[in-house]
Amino acid sequence: MSFSVEQLTRHPDFVSCLRFLAEALRARYDSGPRIARLLASHQRWLLTQTAYALHLEYDPAVPGSGLTVVKLRDVITNYRVASRNTVLSFVDELLTYRFIVPATGAARRPRRYEPSEVSHAAMISWYLANLAALDLLDSGGRAVALAAHPELVDLAQPRMARRCLEEAAWREPPERVGLFLWTEAGGLVMDHLMSRLDLSTEVDGRVNLGRIDTRAIAAQFMMSRTHLQRLLRKAADHGSLGWYDEPKKTRLWLSRDFLDEYCRWQAVKLCAVDEAFAWAQSVTASAHPVL
Incomplete structure (x- = not known):
């Protein structure tokens, strides 16, 4: 049984769940900044998750299936997530840093790609972090199950990615959330703020985040201090x-109403993560009862 969006947002420990997830994702950034930045803005998140899903959906019997520039461009532009040129630049970047490589034995036109080992490991790590966060809410064993059977990601990830892409509630964040998430490294900044949350400090709808060193944060996330200060100023103008x-x-301080808005948006994704993993487990159990 997986959580619904409403169950997640009403859960008394959901903020703690998101704080745990933010801390886990920040740790992933510290261990591999370049690949972690692929999920550091919402547009890149959607591009990365969709690209990985297309790879896993490859069917040799279906011409043009799998991860190709054409397929990724068509899916992404259909949902107006990014322009054709942005998709091309994204694929070029993945190739430059060898996050994807040409698929073995693939035809030259259209060229099919597959994630490198570092990308596979990063996706499993990302899914593990999200499942571990969900486990905090019901003492579940999702993360342990995935660690024991990482191949479950091959079933769960495409289902989760497709659902997130199709759901406007996730694809198009609320304006104040989007202010962070649509900007370069904005997701990293949001994770940093969430990792500092302590609801016991809330007074008059404001949660105390303590002292903030913008110079140190900007340096850590490889962004300009001016960009970070501008981002925080815009968020302040919106009352966030x-x-x-x-x-x-x-x-x-962080406003409680902005925090609630962010929590509801994150609940949409975590609901998709949870449902897809539960489905993957049920499908695998039916085919291989030993699992």
């Missing part, structure tokens, strides 16, 4: 956060 010590701007 603010400073206790104007004009120094060193002690930050």
